[in-house]
Amino acid sequence: MSRTHIHTYQTRYHAQATYSKAIRARGDFVFMQGQVGTLLDGTLIGEGDPGAQAHQACKNIKRWMEEAGGRLQDVCKLTVYVTDISYRPAVYAAINEWFEGVHHCSTGVVVQGLADPSLLVEIDAMAVIDDTEDRR
Numbered sequence: 001m002s003r004t005h006i007h008t009y010q011t012r013y014h015a016q017a018t019y020s021k022a023i024r025a026r027g028d029f030v031f032m033q034g035q036v037g038t039l040l041d042g043t044l045i046g047e048g049d050p051g052a053q054a055h056q057a058c059k060n061i062k063r064w065m066e067e068a069g070g071r072l073q074d075v076c077k078l079t080v081y082v083t084d085i086s087y088r089p090a091v092y093a094a095i096n097e098w099f100e101g102v103h104h105c106s107t108g109v110v111v112q113g114l115a116d117p118s119l120l121v122e123i124d125a126m127a128v129i130d131d132t133e134d135r136r
Helices: 050-067 085-098
Strands: 003-010 018-025 028-031 075-082 105-110 121-129
Touching (some): 018 105, 050 075, 050 085, 050 121, 075 085, 085 105, 085 121
Parallel strands (some): 075 105
Antiparallel strands (some): 003 018, 028 121
C-alpha cells in the first residue's frame, strides 16, 4: 500500500467528516495551485456563494488530478482558505461531497482576502499517485 493513514478522526466542527492527522506516502507527487470557483476561462461560478465556489474548486481539483493520471482518492492534503469563518459550513459541506471516504489531511485558514475580492474560498491540494495501485 502506498499510503498509511495516521490517526484518522471525526471533526467536531459543523461539517462532519473523517480526516487523517498525517499520511505517509510513496509514489508520484502532485502539487497544484490553489483552486477557486472559476472555469478555465476565468468565469466565476457562485458569485457571493462560498458553497458553490467550493464545489467548482473541487471540480477543478478532480480535473487536474485526472489529467495528472490520478483521482481524488490520491489527494493527501487540502489547505482551505475562506474569507469569513461563517463560510465554513457551506465550504466543508461541498468538500465532504467531493472527498467522501478519502480521509485526507486538512487545514482551514481564515484570511483577510484572496487575489480577487469576489473569491470567497480557495483550496490548495497535494496528492501522491501510486503507479502500482490497481486503478479499476
